[in-house]
């Protein structure tokens with residue numbers, strides 16, 4: 001994040017407060033869920049717009065909560081994803097079997 005973006009997020013938090021920013025994050029996540037659910041009917045720009053909204057709100061959430069913890073969790077989850085992708089690449093599985101790998105290990 002640039003200093004300009006950090007400053008903007010700090011100003012937004014000052015103007016609206018953490019509680020409203022959290023509510024806005026919930027709302028933006030819901031909008032993305034709806035856009036993805038309706039993906040076959042939506043224009044790609046609609047989905048991309050909602051992804052951008054959620055990314056912006058997630059960045060603000062990480063500042064409201066604990067950026068360091070979010071960052072370490074992100075690194076740990078990326079490493080886990082790397083392991084799972086590597087395993088799936090080595091195994092000759094159907095797409096259904098691959099999906100069950102994700103569902104079974106999503107915790």
Ligand SMILES: [Mg+2]
Nearest residue numbers: 028031050053
């Ligand atoms: Mg939105």
